[in-house]
Amino acid sequence: MKYTELKSSIKEGAKPVYLLEGDDAYFRMKGEEQIKEAFLDMPELNFTAFDGETLKGGGISALVAAVKNYPFMAERRVVKVSEFYPTESEYENHLKNLFENFPPSSILIIVNVGGRKGADLKRKRAVTYVDCGKADVDAVSKWAYITLRRAGVNASTACCESIAEYCLCNMARVSVEVQKLIDYKKEGTLTHSEVDDLVFKDADYRIYELTNAAARRDYTKFCEIAAELNKKTGDEIFLLNGLFNYYKNLLTVLSSGESDAQLSKLLKMKEFGVKKSREQAERLGAKTLEKNVDYIYSRIADLKCGRLTPQSALLLVQNLIFFELG
Numbered sequence: 001m002k003y004t005e006l007k008s009s010i011k012e013g014a015k016p017v018y019l020l021e022g023d024d025a026y027f028r029m030k031g032e033e034q035i036k037e038a039f040l041d042m043p044e045l046n047f048t049a050f051d052g053e054t055l056k057g058g059g060i061s062a063l064v065a066a067v068k069n070y071p072f073m074a075e076r077r078v079v080k081v082s083e084f085y086p087t088e089s090e091y092e093n094h095l096k097n098l099f100e101n102f103p104p105s106s107i108l109i110i111v112n113v114g115g116r117k118g119a120d121l122k123r124k125r126a127v128t129y130v131d132c133g134k135a136d137v138d139a140v141s142k143w144a145y146i147t148l149r150r151a152g153v154n155a156s157t158a159c160c161e162s163i164a165e166y167c168l169c170n171m172a173r174v175s176v177e178v179q180k181l182i183d184y185k186k187e188g189t190l191t192h193s194e195v196d197d198l199v200f201k202d203a204d205y206r207i208y209e210l211t212n213a214a215a216r217r218d219y220t221k222f223c224e225i226a227a228e229l230n231k232k233t234g235d236e237i238f239l240l241n242g243l244f245n246y247y248k249n250l251l252t253v254l255s256s257g258e259s260d261a262q263l264s265k266l267l268k269m270k271e272f273g274v275k276k277s278r279e280q281a282e283r284l285g286a287k288t289l290e291k292n293v294d295y296i297y298s299r300i301a302d303l304k305c306g307r308l309t310p311q312s313a314l315l316l317v318q319n320l321i322f323f324e325l326g
Contacts, residue, residue: 001129002130003024003030003031003131006130009128010035014039016104016107016108017126017128018031018035018127019121020110020132021129021131022114022132026172031111036078040076040107043078045073046071046076046077047079048077049081050079051081051083055084055086057094060086060094061094067102069106076105081109083112085117087118090119100126144160144178148160148190152187153188153189154189158192162192162196163195166195168202168204170202173202177200181198184198203238210242210243215284222318222321236311236314237303241300244293249269250281253277292320295320
């Protein structure tokens with residue numbers, strides 16, 4: 001199930017094993033909190049936590065023993081294990097019997113970022129898998145809209161989508177920024193200018209805006225964003241790498257014979273982003289893209305070898321993009 005479905009699932013009753021897995025730390029943290037709030041009494045006596053990195057081979061028996069312990073003056077005890085990736089043989093030897101005959105008086109919460117080798121726990125018996133992966137713009141903006149509304153602050157769909165985009169759909173950041181807006185506004189209608197002024201734009205999102213300014217040949221906007229990023233990061237190489245990756249991706253999209261869906265996986269972009277990149281790439285043309293990629297790569301190399309200062313390297317690249325001087 002998706003994280004957003006967990007609340008409804010909890011209302012239906014406790015599950016033996018919850019696997020909270022995904023790269024959004026906010027969803028993992030809030031998922032654990034919801035489960036404990038619903039089913040855990042006297043946590044000082046009925047809650048135990050393990051570091052999965054320390055549970056190897058026979059060491060897993062300590063986790064099994066904790067799950068089998070009876071709760072103290074409560075209906076259930078809760079055991080949590082973080083970053084737990086047992087191998088298939090470890091599962092068969094130490095966990096299979098527990099999972100297939102799980103004690104009704106315990107709940108096991110496994111909290112993993114994911115992406116590591118091990119037994120496919122989400123397909124094991126008794127396991128309820130909760131997808132804590134990063135949500136898309138629609139889901140995050142809906143969450144922002146509802147949270148603001150409950151606090152007495154009205155916000156348009158466009159405002160909420162901007163909050164999601166500025167935070168790159170990172171729910172930990174979105175929750176902080178939304179609370180900041182609630183504290184500032186208190187009530188009434190939130191304007192888009194207030195969102196622009198108050199929500200901190202993630203550096204990666206600003207790079208996205210920078211490259212879009214370059215694509216539109218909006219020199220004033222490009223310089224404005226570059227100056228802001230330099231002030232915040234103090235690192236021209238961050239901007240140069242962002243521009244290099246942008247033109248390299250455009251060239252890949254233009255020259256590749258793969259479908260948008262395949263390129264989406266290859267470049268780790270949304271399909272819509274691939275389509276927009278294809279439009280920009282076709283507008284610029286292969287010759288310009290090849291020149292830009294080679295030139296920016298060379299200026300980064302010059303910078304790293306000490307032949308150029310960071311400021312000079314960025315200025316040269318800027319002159320190439322806007323004035324074809326290079």
